[in-house]
Amino acid sequence: MNIIQILKQHTQDAIKNLYDADFESNKIIINETIKDYEGDMTVVVFPIVKIARQKPEQVGDSIGQYLQEKLDFITGFNTVKGFLNLSFSDAFWLDKLNGIAANPNYGMQPSNDQTVVLEYCGPNTNKPLHLGHIRNMVLGYSVAEILKANGYQVHKVNILNDRGIAICKSMLAWQKFGNGETPKSTQKKGDHFVGNYYVKFNKELNNEYKAWQNTEAANVALQEWLPGKAAQKLAESGKDDASIKSTFFKQYKNEYTNKYSALGQEAREMLVKWEAGDVEVRGLWEQMNNWVYEGFEQTWQRLGIDFEEHYKESEHYEAGKKTVLEELDKGTMYQKDDGSVWIDLEAEKLDHKIMLRKDGTSVYVTQDIGIAEARYNKYKMDKSIYTVGDEQNYHFQVLKATLDKIGRDYAEGIHHLSYGMVDLPTGKMKSREGTVVDADDLIDEVVAKAKQSTEASGKIEDFTSEQATELFEKIGIGAIRFFILQVNPQKRMIFDPAKSVELEGMTSTFVQYSYARIQSLLRKYGKEVPNEIKITQLEPLERELILMVNNFEKTVLTAGKEYDPSVIAQYTYHLAKTFNKFWNELSILKADEATKDFRVLLSNTVAQTIQKALGLLGIKTTDRM
RNA sequence: CGACCCGUAGCUCAACUGGAUAGAGUGUUGGUUUCCGGUACCAAAGGUUGGGGGUUCGAGCCCCUCCGGGUUGGCCA
Numbered sequence: 210m211n212i213i214q215i216l217k218q219h220t221q222d223a224i225k226n227l228y229d230a231d232f233e234s235n236k237i238i239i240n241e242t243i244k245d246y247e248g249d250m251t252v253v254v255f256p257i258v259k260i261a262r263q264k265p266e267q268v269g270d271s272i273g274q275y276l277q278e279k280l281d282f283i284t285g286f287n288t289v290k291g292f293l294n295l296s297f298s299d300a301f302w303l304d305k306l307n308g309i310a311a312n313p314n315y316g317m318q319p320s321n322d323q324t325v326v327l328e329y330c331g332p333n334t335n336k337p338l339h340l341g342h343i344r345n346m347v348l349g350y351s352v353a354e355i356l357k358a359n360g361y362q363v364h365k366v367n368i369l370n371d372r373g374i375a376i377c378k379s380m381l382a383w384q385k386f387g388n389g390e391t392p393k394s395t396q397k398k399g400d401h402f403v404g405n406y407y408v409k410f411n412k413e414l415n416n417e418y419k420a421w422q423n424t425e426a427a428n429v430a431l432q433e434w435l436p437g438k439a440a441q442k443l444a445e446s447g448k449d450d451a452s453i454k455s456t457f458f459k460q461y462k463n464e465y466t467n468k469y470s471a472l473g474q475e476a477r478e479m480l481v482k483w484e485a486g487d488v489e490v491r492g493l494w495e496q497m498n499n500w501v502y503e504g505f506e507q508t509w510q511r512l513g514i515d516f517e518e519h520y521k522e523s524e525h526y527e528a529g530k531k532t533v534l535e536e537l538d539k540g541t542m543y544q545k546d547d548g549s550v551w552i553d554l555e556a557e558k559l560d561h562k563i564m565l566r567k568d569g570t571s572v573y574v575t576q577d578i579g580i581a582e583a584r585y586n587k588y589k590m591d592k593s594i595y596t597v598g599d600e601q602n603y604h605f606q607v608l609k610a611t612l613d614k615i616g617r618d619y620a621e622g623i624h625h626l627s628y629g630m631v632d633l634p635t636g637k638m639k640s641r642e643g644t645v646v647d648a649d650d651l652i653d654e655v656v657a658k659a660k661q662s663t664e665a666s667g668k669i670e671d672f673t674s675e676q677a678t679e680l681f682e683k684i685g686i687g688a689i690r691f692f693i694l695q696v697n698p699q700k701r702m703i704f705d706p707a708k709s710v711e712l713e714g715m716t717s718t719f720v721q722y723s724y725a726r727i728q729s730l731l732r733k734y735g736k737e738v739p740n741e742i743k744i745t746q747l748e749p750l751e752r753e754l755i756l757m758v759n760n761f762e763k764t765v766l767t768a769g770k771e772y773d774p775s776v777i778a779q780y781t782y783h784l785a786k787t788f789n790k791f792w793n794e795l796s797i798l799k800a801d802e803a804t805k806d807f808r809v810l811l812s813n814t815v816a817q818t819i820q821k822a823l824g825l826l827g828i829k830t831t832d833r834m
Numbered sequence: 835c836g837a838c839c840c841g842u843a844g845c846u847c848a849a850c851u852g853g854a855u856a857g858a859g860u861g862u863u864g865g866u867u868u869c870c871g872g873u874a875c876c877a878a879a880g881g882u883u884g885g886g887g888g889u890u891c892g893a894g895c896c897c898c899u900c901c902g903g904g905u906u907g908g909c910c911a
Contacts, residue, residue: 243854253853255891265891291891292854333911370911522911549909558837559907566909573911602838603906629840630904662873695859696847699839701904703846708860713873715847715859722873729871760850767850779848782858793866793875834873 211762212250213239216276216295220252223275230260241756247287248294249756255291265291299747302755307742309758310814316761316821321360326588327353327626329596330367330514334501335375336404338508338648340631340638340704341598346514347690347827348628348698349596351774354825359769364588367516368580371498372523377479379403380493381472382410392500398649400504403497414472418465422458426469431457508648512686513827520580528579530571533564536615557610559603564611577608585619592622594772599627599699626772629701631693651706656685658710659718669833680831684718685710687828691717694826695778715782717828720819723785726792727816728832731809733798738813743803750791754811757784758818765825774826781822788815 221234236256242248254269261268269288273295277283282301287294309315329349332338338346353363383390383406392402421427434440434457443453466473482490509515533550536542542552542564550565564575571579584593595605605625612620631638638645660681663669669677692709696702712718731738747755760780768776797808820830 238853240850240853245855251854255853258891290854373911375911547909560837563909568909570909572909576911598905599839600905601911604911606838627839634845666871666873668871700847701840705846708846711860713860716873718873722871726871726874733870763850771851775848776850779858786858789874790876792870796869798870833871 215280216250216252219276219279220272222279223272224257224260227271227275228261232257232260242294246289246292246294247285247296249297249752250295252293252295253291254288254293258291269293299745299752302747302752302759303742303745305759306755306811306814310810311740313817316765316818317358318360318765320362323361323591324588325353325356325361325363325592325594326366326584326590327356327363327594327596328366328368328520329353329626330509330516331597332369332505333375334369334371334403334498335379335407337398337400337504340646340648340651343512343648343651343689344628344631344693344702345596345598346509346512347693348774349594349626350514350827351690351694351777351825352594352596352626352772354827355765355768355772355774355777358765358825361592364517364590365515366584367519369502369519369521371521372483372494372526374476374480375407376494376497377476377483378410379407380490380497381476381479382406382413383497384493386413392503398504398507399500399502400508401647401649402504403501410472410476414466414470417470417472418458418462421465421469427458430461434461508652511652511682513829522576525580525583526576527571528583529575529577530565530569530579532578532582532615533575541615552611552614554607554610554614557606557614559607559610562607562611573604574608574611577604578611581608581612581617581619581623585617590619590622592624593619594624594626596626596628599629601625602627624772626698628698631702631704634703634705646704646706651709652686652689654706655688655710656681659684659688659712662712663834672833680834683829683831684712684721684834687717687721687823688712690826690828691720691778694774695782697773697775717823717826720781720785720823721828721830721834723788724816724819724823724830725832725834727788727812727819730797730812731816734805734809739806739810742807742810744807748795750787750794751808751811754784754787754791754815757787758814761818761822764822768825777822777825781819781826784815784822785819788812 216239217234217237220237220239221232224230224232238253238256240251240253242251252269252272254265254272257268257272258265261271263271266288269286269291270293273286273288273293276295277286282298283295284298285296327349330342330346332342349365353365356363383403386409387406390402392399395402397405431454435453440453440457443456448456479490483494533542536552537544537550542550544550545567547567548569549563549567551561551563553561555561562574563572566572581593584590597605602625605623605627609620609623609625612623633644633646635644660677663677663681663684669680672680688709693702693704695715761784764776764780768774795808797812798805800808823830
C-alpha cells in the first residue's frame with residue numbers, strides 16, 4: 210500500500226472516530242505539500258468541514274492529532290487555512306529509499322494479463338516520412354513502452370497505405386521520365402527516390418495545367434464561374450480581374466485533373482489496371498513499394514522504431530465487406546435504392562454513415578472494420594490503440610460506434626490515440642508549398658548539431674569513431690523525441706527545427722547529461738554502490754530527491770491511464786533538475802564516510818530512475834558524453 | 835449551419851483532473867566555481883489564464899454566452 214492510501218484510510222478512520230460519520234475514502238484529497246509550507250503531505254480538509262461542523266482549522270488540528278497518534282512516522286503537523294500539512298520522519302523516507310534501491314523493477318507493474326494492439330506510423334508509400342510521422346512514431350512507441358510498464362503485453366503494428374491514386378502517380382512519372390533509374394543507380398534512399406517521382410508528376414501536371422489555362426475550354430469554365438457567388442464576393446472586395454482569375458484556377462485544379470488532364474487520365478487508367486490485377490502494373494507497383502520499404506526500414510532502424518507486423522491496405526481493403534453484408538442480413542444496417550449500404554448512428558449523434566458504395570466496394574471504415582476483426586481474431590486483445598492524427602477523430606468515433614452497434618465486445622477497448630498537427634514557426638506544413646520537413650533531413654540536422662557541441666566540449670576525445678557516432682545518434686534522436694513528447698499529444702504543437710537542436714534547458718540532453726554526471730561520479734567512487742544506509746538525518750534537498758524518486762511509480766501509472774508521455778517527460782526533467790541542485794549545493798565524495806555512502810546510493814537510485822524514465826520515452830542514456 | 839478540439843508570461847510549454855500566492859524553459863538583466871563533469875546553479879523582471887456571466891468554502895479546470903484559431907460533417911483515405 211502506498212503512502213497516500215495509508216493516509217486516506219487513516220483519515221477516514223479519524224473522521225469516523227472524531228465525528229461519528231462515514232466519509233468515502235476516495236473523496237479525501239491528499240496532495241504533496243507545496244514548498245512554501247512545512248510538511249511532506251497535505252490533507253485538504255474543506256470537504257470534511259461540513260460533516261464536522263467546525264472551522265477548518267479545528268478540523269485540521271483534530272485530524273492531525275489523530276494521525277500523529279496512530280502513525281509513528283508522522284512527526285508533526287500544522288494547519289494553514291483548510292490545509293493540514295503533515296511532516297514525516299527522516300527514518301520513513303530513508304526506509305522508502307532503501308526499498309526502491311533494492312528493487313530493480315521499481316516503478317514497473319507486474320503483468321496484468323491484458324493484451325494491447327497498438328497501431329502507429331501509418332505512412333503512404335508514395336513519399337518519404339515527414340515531421341508529422343515523427344510525432345506519430347515517437348508518440349506511439351512511447352505509449353507502447355509506458356503500457357508495458359503498466360503491466361500490459363503490447364503488440365506494435367503498422368498500417369501501410371500502399372495503394373490508390375497517389376502511388377500510381379509516382380509509378381506513372383517513373384515510367385515516363387525515369388529512364389530505368391533505380392535507387393541503386395542514383396544512390397538515393399528508396400522512399401526519397403519514389404517521392405521524387407511523385408513531385409515530378411505534380412510538376413508536369415502543373416505545366417500541363419498552365420498551358421491549358423490559355424485554351425478555349427478553360428475560358429468557358431471561367432466564364433461559367435464568374436457570375437457565381439464566390440466570384441462576385443471577390444469582385445466586391447475590390448480584387449482585380451487577374452487575381453480573381455488566379456483564384457479560380459487554383460480551386461479548379463482538381464476538376465481539371467479529373468476532366469481534362471492527360472496525365473490525370475493516365476494515372477486513373479493505371480489505377481483501374483491495378484485494380485484489375487494487370488500483371489505489368491502490379492509488377493511496377495511492387496517494385497516501387499519495395500524501394501519505399503527499404504527506405505522506411507532505414508529510418509525506422511535509426512529511430513529505434515519497430516513493428517511486430519505490417520498490415521498492407523492492398524491486402525485488406527476489401528476486408529469488412531463480409532461483415533457488412535452479414536449485418537445487412539441481420540438488419541443492423543440497411544440498403545438504399547441505389548444499392549449502397551448504410552448504418553444509422555443517429556443515436557450516437559453521428560448521423561448515417563455509408564458502409565459500402567453503390568458499386569459494392571469498400572470505403573475507409575469498411576476496411577478498418579475488417580482489419581479490426583482480423584486483429585481481434587489473432588490477438589484477442591483487450592485494448593486496441595490507433596495512433597492517428599486528430600483530423601480523423603470523427604472517423605474513429607464512427608468506427609467504434611459501428612463495431613459497438615454490431616455487437617463486437619472489443620469495441621469498448623478501442624482508443625484513438627489522437628494527436629494534433631505539427632506546425633512550423635512559419636505556419637502550417639504544406640506539401641504543395643514545399644514547406645514539409647522531411648524526417649531524414651531533420652534527423653541529420655539534429656545529429657549534426659549534437660556532434661558539433663559534443664566535440665566542442667572535448668570530453669570524448671578517446672572515443673573511437675563508432676562510439677562517437679553512436680553517441681551523437683543517442684543525443685540527437687533523444688533531443689527530437691523529448692522535444693515532441695514534452696507536449697501533451699492532443700495539443701497542436703509548433704516544431705522549431707532551430708530550437709529542437711538546442712541542447713540546453715528543458716531537453717533530453719540536459720537529462721542525459723545529469724545521468725552521465727552520476728556515472729562519472731560512480732566511477733570516481735570506485736567501489737560497489739552501497740546497499741545499506743548508515744545515516745539517520747536528511748538534508749532538505751536529499752529529502753526532496755527521495756520524494757521525487759518515490760513519485761516515479763505514480764507518474765508511470767498516470768501516464769498509462771492517460772496515454773500521455775508528456776507526464777513522464779516533465780517528471781524526468783524535474784528529477785534531473787533537482788539532482789543538479791543537490792549536486793551543486795552538497796558535496797558527495799568529500800563528505801564523511803557514512804554521508805558519502807548514502808549520497809552515492811541516492812545518486813545511483815536517481816540515475817536508475819532517470820534511465821527507466823527516459824527508456825519510457827524511447828531515449829537512451831550514455832555513461833559519457 | 836452543426837459537432838469536436840484548442841486559447842495560460844514576448845516566444846515554446848506545465849499546472850497531480852475542483853485546492854494554498856498559476857509554474858518551467860527560452861529570451862532580457864545581474865550573480866555563483868580554490869570542490870565530485872559549467873550542456874550546471876542562484877536571483878530579478880515578465881500574468882485581469884481570450885472577454886463577460888454563473889455554480890461553491892474555493893475555478894486556468896465545471897455550466898452558459900460571445901470572440902479568435904483549427905479539424906471535421908463528401909460514395910477521399
